[in-house]
Amino acid sequence: xxxxxxxxxxxxxxxxxKVDGYPRxxxxxxxxxxxxxxxxxxxxFRTNTYLxxxxxxxxxxxxxxxxxxxxxxxxxxxxxxxxxxxxxxxYRRTELADWQALQGDVTAFxxxxxxxxx
Numbered sequence: 001x002x003x004x005x006x007x008x009x010x011x012x013x014x015x016x017x018k019v020d021g022y023p024r025x026x027x028x029x030x031x032x033x034x035x036x037x038x039x040x041x042x043x044x045f046r047t048n049t050y051l052x053x054x055x056x057x058x059x060x061x062x063x064x065x066x067x068x069x070x071x072x073x074x075x076x077x078x079x080x081x082x083x084x085x086x087x088x089x090x091y092r093r094t095e096l097a098d099w100q101a102l103q104g105d106v107t108a109f110x111x112x113x114x115x116x117x118x
Contacts, residue, residue, distance in 0.1 A: 001047075029097050031063065046070045052080075052099070061103060065093050079101065083110035 027033035046067035052060045056116035066074035072095035080103055081087065087106055095102070 020039065027051075029099060031099070052103075061099070063096070063099060065096060080107075082107040083114040085110060 022034040022036055025033045025035065027048075027050045031052055034049050034051060036049065045114040047070075048065050048067055050065070052063070054060050061078060061080040063076050063078045065076035068074060076091055076093050076096055076099075078089040078091070078099060079087065080089075082103075087104060087110070089106060091102065
């Protein structure tokens, strides 16, 4: 089961906690940004937490990215499930626009690899 807390800086650390209670903003590239009271490590090192949801409202991915201009080379940690596995994918924030294609490619690869083992 995916949860925002299990993959990002959302405070609490409870993987079963629903993300419905967090205020949301419209985020970039079809994502929703959640606002949390999670402590930030330093004023200059901010992160953004984004959620991807299915048409039915299920959580399909959690992305935690360095805020723009917070560090020299901001990155994203993109977490999702594919082929029965937890996937943690890291890339530069400049690639965030391609998050769906990246998730799709990794999912297709893992599905192919797992099916070859059957």
